[in-house]
Structure formats: structure tokens, C-alpha cells
Amino acid sequence: MLQLESRPTLSGSKVFLVILRTTRKKRGKSVRKAMGLADNRWSLKGMSALVTGGTKGIGYAIVEELAKLGARVHTCSRNEAELKGCLKAWEGKGFVVTGSVCDVSSKAQREKLMESVSSVFNGMLNILVSCPSSM
Numbered sequence: 639m640l641q642l643e644s645r646p647t648l649s650g651s652k653v654f655l656v657i658l659r660t661t662r663k664k665r666g667k668s669v670r671k672a673m674g675l676a677d678n679r680w681s682l683k684g685m686s687a688l689v690t691g692g693t694k695g696i697g698y699a700i701v702e703e704l705a706k707l708g709a710r711v712h713t714c715s716r717n718e719a720e721l722k723g724c725l726k727a728w729e730g731k732g733f734v735v736t737g738s739v740c741d742v743s744s745k746a747q748r749e750k751l752m753e754s755v756s757s758v759f760n761g762m763l764n765i766l767v768s769c770p771s772s773m
């Protein structure tokens with residue numbers, strides 16, 4: 639669990655290292671079964687997650703998966719219109735997802751993002767997933 643009071647930056651502090659790999663559908667199914675996902679024994683209820691670059695590609699899929707498992711998710715991207723569109727779509731699906739416009743290649747914007755995340759999650763962040771290839 640990451641205490642946000644120490645004002646970490648995204649570059650300096652990683653909670654979980656997430657390795658993004660493409661897996662075959664068959665292998666994915668057996669992994670889901672082994673983790674208890676198939677029969678809902680595994681839950682992220684009460685957990686908070688920050689997914690940077692969540693409006694497209696793998697980041698988008700990770701936001702949906704974490705939200706489906708019950709986590710509260712905050713995401714970011716540079717394009718405000720796309721971010722707003724995604725937040726609206728997730729709200730329509732019943733997911734608890736918030737978002738900020740942020741270019742994670744900018745230190746000042748990363749610091750502002752962490753202030754927003756700290757405020758949204760009351761200072762506690764459980765999961766960090768960093769997606770943009772431009773980082």
C-alpha cells in the first residue's frame with residue numbers, strides 16, 4: 639500500500655510492477671480459473687488503483703478489468719475530450735472511475751496528478767499501472 643502523504647512521483651515510486659504481455663486466450667482462461675476469477679472468489683473491493691494512459695489500448699482494458707473486480711480506479715490521458723468520453727461510458731457501465739488530464743512525461747503534471755489521486759483516494763493508493771509507451 640502506498641502512503642501518498644510522502645508526495646511520491648510516478649517515476650520515483652512504483653507500487654506494483656506490471657508487465658504487459660499478450661497472452662493466448664486459452665492460457666488467459668486457465669490463469670483466470672487458477673486465480674478464482676471465474677467464480678468471483680477474487681475481488682478488489684475497497685482497493686484504489688491509478689492507471690495512467692487508460693483511454694485506449696491495454697490501459698483501457700486494464701481500467702475496465704480493475705473496475706469489474708470492484709476497485710475504484712483513477713486514470714489519465716492527454717486528450718480531455720477522449721477522457722471525458724471514456725468516463726461517461728464507464729459510468730454507464732456502473733464502474734467507479736475518475737480521471738484527470740495529464741501528460742505523464744511532464745514532472746509538474748505528474749505531481750499535479752498525484753495531488754488529485756491523493757484527494758480522490760483519501761491519501762491511499764493500492765495499485766499503480768503505468769501504460770503510456772511514451773514514459
Ligand SMILES: NC(=O)c1ccc[n+]([C@@H]2O[C@H](COP(=O)([O-])OP(=O)(O)OC[C@H]3O[C@@H](n4cnc5c(N)ncnc54)[C@H](OP(=O)(O)O)[C@@H]3O)[C@@H](O)[C@H]2O)c1
Binds near residue numbers: 658660741742743
Ligand atoms: N498495444 C500492444 O499490442 C502492446 C503489446 C505489448 C505491450 N504494449 C505496451 O503497453 C503499453 C500501452 O500500449 P498501447 O499500445 O496500449 O497504448 P499507447 O498508445 O502507448 O497508450 C495509449 C494510452 O496512453 C495515453 N498516453 C500516451 N502518452 C501519454 C502521456 N505522455 N501522458 C498521459 N497519457 C498518455 C493515451 O492517451 P492520449 O494519447 O490521449 O494521452 C492512451 O490513453 C506500452 O508501454 C506498450 O509498449 C502494448
